[in-house]
Amino acid sequence: MKIIALDDLKSHPENANRMPTELLDKLIEHIRRSGQYPPLIVRPYPSGDGTSGGGASGGGGGASGGKYQVLDGHHRLEALRRLGYVEARCDVWDVDDERATLLLLTLNRLEGRDDPERRGALLRKLTEEMDAKELAHLVPDDAAAIEKLMQLTDPPPPPAPPPELETMPHAVTFFLTAPQRRSLFARLSSVARDRSEALVRLLQLDEA
Numbered sequence: 001m002k003i004i005a006l007d008d009l010k011s012h013p014e015n016a017n018r019m020p021t022e023l024l025d026k027l028i029e030h031i032r033r034s035g036q037y038p039p040l041i042v043r044p045y046p047s048g049d050g051t052s053g054g055g056a057s058g059g060g061g062g063a064s065g066g067k068y069q070v071l072d073g074h075h076r077l078e079a080l081r082r083l084g085y086v087e088a089r090c091d092v093w094d095v096d097d098e099r100a101t102l103l104l105l106t107l108n109r110l111e112g113r114d115d116p117e118r119r120g121a122l123l124r125k126l127t128e129e130m131d132a133k134e135l136a137h138l139v140p141d142d143a144a145a146i147e148k149l150m151q152l153t154d155p156p157p158p159p160a161p162p163p164e165l166e167t168m169p170h171a172v173t174f175f176l177t178a179p180q181r182r183s184l185f186a187r188l189s190s191v192a193r194d195r196s197e198a199l200v201r202l203l204q205l206d207e208a
Contacts, residue, residue, distance in 0.1 A: 001039060004090045006081055008067040009042060011074045015104055019075045023140055028079045030138050037080075039089040040073030041107060046097060068092065071100055072107035120149035169196075 019027070031037050045067050068090065070077055080088050095103065123146050126135055132150075136143040176184060185195070192198035200206055 002090050002092050003087050004042070004068055005087050006077070006085060009040070009070055009077055009088065009090070010045070010068070011070045011077065012100065012104060014101065015070075015074050017074065017104075024075055024079065026138060026140065027075060028082055031076075031079050032083055033138070037076050037089075038073070039091045040076055041071045041093060041103070042068040042073075042090045043071060043093050043095050043100060045069050046100075069100070071095075071103045116149060117152045120152040124150045124153055 046069065071093065073088075073090075077088065093103075123132075123135065123139070123141070127146075127150070132143045132146045135146060139146070141149065188195045188198035188202065191201050
């Protein structure tokens with residue numbers, strides 16, 4: 001771990017990772033409140049042959065305005081600058097251009113996915129100290145998403161009692177000839193679209 005002046009850090013020009021403004025604002029607010037952030041991963045600024053520049057002098061460092069090149073933490077660097085920091089905690093890796101490009105593709109993209117129920121439990125724990133609206137300023141989720149995730153941790157509702165046997169519908173089977181069947185269906189369709197409902201109406205079974 002090394003403390004490096006922000007003026008000595010330069011983002012890798014090929015970094016493809018972009019953070020939406022809303023999430024960057026939340027990152028800034030998180031660092032402002034806590035002062036905590038994962039260390040930036042950097043390398044000594046590359047020399048002309050693409051290898052690490054070997055520390056502070058770093059080959060092309062003077063011309064490029066940075067003695068270290070950021071491989072992971074470009075948005076944290078931007079957040080620190082906006083907050084007025086003058087230095088950052090960094091982990092210095094000694095890698096060549098090929099390895100640096102590979103790291104750009106992996107460090108910024110390889111990530112797991114949260115289990116929604118476990119995330120909801122963590123959010124619920126935090127809402128013991130602050131409300132969901134305040135929490136939404138610090139985490140990627142908005143207030144509505146926080147509420148939905150926390151609902152996943154609620155105990156399931158008790159099962160509904162089974163219906164009484166007398167209130168349940170029963171199947172009735174009888175046999176008709178083809179003409180009788182067509183005549184019955186035609187008559188039922190003139191009473192109601194649902195055949196069961198039409199039969200009950202036609203025979204006035206509800207009034208029995």
